[in-house]
Amino acid sequence: MQNKTSLVTGASDGIGLECCKILAAKGSNLILVSRRQTLLDEIAATLKTQYPEINCTVIAADLAAPKAAQILFQQVQEQGLEVDFLINNAGLLQNGFFTQLDLAAQESMINVNVLALTSLTHLFANHMASRTGGHILNVASLAAWTPIPNQNVYAATKAYVLSFTQALHDELNASKSGVTVTALCPGYTATKMMDNPDQGGKLLVPAAMLQSPREVAEQGIEACLAGRPTIVTGLANRLTVALTRLLSRMTLAKIAGRYYRSNMQ
Numbered sequence: 001m002q003n004k005t006s007l008v009t010g011a012s013d014g015i016g017l018e019c020c021k022i023l024a025a026k027g028s029n030l031i032l033v034s035r036r037q038t039l040l041d042e043i044a045a046t047l048k049t050q051y052p053e054i055n056c057t058v059i060a061a062d063l064a065a066p067k068a069a070q071i072l073f074q075q076v077q078e079q080g081l082e083v084d085f086l087i088n089n090a091g092l093l094q095n096g097f098f099t100q101l102d103l104a105a106q107e108s109m110i111n112v113n114v115l116a117l118t119s120l121t122h123l124f125a126n127h128m129a130s131r132t133g134g135h136i137l138n139v140a141s142l143a144a145w146t147p148i149p150n151q152n153v154y155a156a157t158k159a160y161v162l163s164f165t166q167a168l169h170d171e172l173n174a175s176k177s178g179v180t181v182t183a184l185c186p187g188y189t190a191t192k193m194m195d196n197p198d199q200g201g202k203l204l205v206p207a208a209m210l211q212s213p214r215e216v217a218e219q220g221i222e223a224c225l226a227g228r229p230t231i232v233t234g235l236a237n238r239l240t241v242a243l244t245r246l247l248s249r250m251t252l253a254k255i256a257g258r259y260y261r262s263n264m265q
């Protein structure tokens with residue numbers, strides 16, 4: 001990754017922050033994107049001190065805003081930066097009954113999880129294909145593999161990310177574009193997302209079921225650089241995916257619904 005440039009959305013926290021640390025250690029320049037400019041500036045300064053050979057650029061952006069992806073792409077172009085590795089990681093969650101959750105919050109979630117991710121992939125995949133190639137890592141979820149009552153719009157956005165990414169992987173491969181795209185599917189991960197009062201109810205998850213954001217980021221980056229279409233992190237999560245192939249979608253929805261209703265605070 002030396003002399004390459006990676007753009008990470010959701011770089012201020014959780015899995016995205018770990019991706020930045022891993023890529024900086026590999027010698028990649030970074031473009032850090034999220035809403036909290038001051039925090040991103042601090043992270044960029046720390047990484048620059050640790051790895052003086054890399055360049056860190058901060059672009060504060062609300063990816064739920066209209067045309068956010070196009071504006072971000074334009075800002076990258078204006079700064080003369082070429083992105084070799086795009087990590088579409090920024091994501092929002094809403095836990096609770098669909099009809100009782102705030103509609104605007106659910107629309108923002110769709111804008112970030114689906115619309116911004118799709119538009120950024122389109123813009124940067126074209127740009128990468130016109131150069132020597134590149135890599136795109138789209139962060140989906142274990143939630144992509146099954147309908148989940150009480151988290152249903154979130155799970156649907158992640159099902160979109162998984163389906164979109166797997167199909168695009170084949171298209172880009174068939175067209176010999178030199179660009180690879182990978183869907184990362186973490187299970188429960190110990191980040192702020194698991195305990196964020198802005199994102200609806202809190203799902204109680206035993207500590208043993210939580211992965212660290214570091215291991216999720218490592219596995220995602222490794223799979224993406226190896227050109228794999230999909231990575232489900234951890235054995236327990238891969239077994240869960242195997243189970244989703246054996247049961248009907250409504251049976252899965254009933255199991256998930258019972259679990260979420262009895263474990264949501």
Ligand SMILES: NC(=O)c1ccc[n+]([C@@H]2O[C@H](COP(=O)([O-])OP(=O)(O)OC[C@H]3O[C@@H](n4cnc5c(N)ncnc54)[C@H](OP(=O)(O)O)[C@@H]3O)[C@@H](O)[C@H]2O)c1
Pocket residue numbers: 009010011012013014015016033034035036061062063064089090091092112139140141142185186187188189190191192193194196213
């Ligand atoms: N944690 C889990 O259990 C889990 C499991 C499976 C998949 N995932 C997925 O992993 C990804 C990262 O989640 P995480 O767990 O690391 O969450 P997190 O700790 O809550 O971090 C979310 C990141 O997204 C950024 N973000 C949120 N809304 C944004 C917006 N409107 N515009 C720009 N940036 C925005 C946040 O930065 P600012 O607040 O500074 O904007 C933050 O950097 C998400 O796509 C999530 O769906 C998480």
